[in-house]
Amino acid sequence: MQSFNYHTHTVRCGHAVGKDEEYIQNAIKSGFQVLGFSEHLGYDGWDDPQERIPFLEMDAYFQRMYELKEKYKDQIEIRVGVEFEYFEDKKEYLKDVQSRCDYMIVGQHAKNFDHYYDHGCSDDDVDYMAEQIIAALDAKLTTYVAHVDYFMLGKEDFTKRNEEAIARICDAVNRNDAVLEINLKGMKYGKKVYPTGMQYMYPHYDVFKIIANKGCKVVFGYDAHNPSVLLDRSLEQIAQKEMQGLQLHFIDTLKL
Ligand SMILES: [Zn+2]
């Protein structure tokens, strides 16, 4: 079982439940040594109460998390972070956020403030998403790519062009010594029939086949939106079984 989880949300994003400290207490119970909070980043001009922290509440979030980090320091290592989307015109803001927290993970849910990729995604959109993730890595904003296959929620099939987009992301991950996440929350959306068989939309087997062939480092991310998720360590085994046959390069420790 993995000793760390860097993908944890809080009620502040509008679609998670539970108290901050319940996440921490459950992580301790489950034997995690490191728990990272990665709340959905708020952006000036993009208040979306169901999706992310209000922009003006970011400071209070960081402050509270650093208090909890101190409070629990003898029991578990808390890391304070955010899950962000990369937008070229927000690069300065992202650099500023980076300077105010321990780490950032890129979870590219959206093309822009108006279009989320799970609400429909063309091959052009996947190419665009790949460029956003690659830019985030090359700008050294992050070394952790959350659910690179999230876009499959908005697509019917995984095409040749998508394979190439994933391969480009893998190259950027490797040259930046970054990791790709097997997102354990994705399994709750269930499986669909694809030309290559029944698969989860994400974590998507055909995507991880490329990741395995590219030799990228991979980790599990619980993407917890409910404290109870951190008690269910069997999710790792279920995902591992799903990825059977792939030579994935799991790592034992990760310091973000
Ligand atoms: Zn979320």
Ligand SMILES: [Zn+2]
């Ligand atoms: Zn996400």
